[in-house]
Amino acid sequence: MIWDKYIFEDTFFEYKVQHQVFDDKENPVKNYWELLAKNPHAERIPFLLSASAANYIAQLNGEIKSLPDVLGNTFFPIESFKLDLISSNVEDSSKHKIGITFYTPELLLIDILDNKYLLSKNTSGENFETFMFAFHPQVAIANYSTL
Structure with a gap:
């Protein structure tokens, strides 16, 4: 879906920015898990990436329309979300994996x-x-x- 693509692109761009902030200038690493091992403060990156996804989540207007009920009504209420960074690499976008957990009321x-x-x-x-x-x-x- 185009919505997924935009979230992917924006979170990957933001990841590259945040990676630079938390990386060691003298001994840089390329992927998230190496960065996390060297700098425990990098655990804040998933939260920081959430801001990149927030505008797209807001476009849903509190409903996931792609999960219909048994009658075909396309609504599923959501009130919040959490973004998880599964993996990423500053040089290889194919290794950028995120998960979004939606919470209902x-x-x-x-x-x-x-x-x-x-x-x-x-x-x-x-x-x-x-x-x-x-x-x-x-x-x-x-x-x-x-x-």
Whole structure:
């Protein structure tokens, strides 16, 4: 997707800038893991790269439209994100790998039926407007409470 390409390009550009800031001028390294081993402060780079992705995330207007529910409605609410830098190399963009974790507002997991989550945006009360979302290989539950 073009959206993914823009995030990739902007975070790679920002990575190269930040790499220079944290690298040793006398004994430079090329990849993120070497940099992290030499300078523990380089662990801040993923947070700094987040600013490069923030404008693109804002374009989503709080919804991931590429994950439809079982009825084909293309919405999945998000309220925040975290960018992870998996690897990168200042000279080789093919080694630049990031991951973006999106967090939804609190949702109520009512049940799991036939490999689908039955969810509600309402988390309390007696009546729940629900939606059903099929299991997806790139979707995981990050926090679960049994109350």
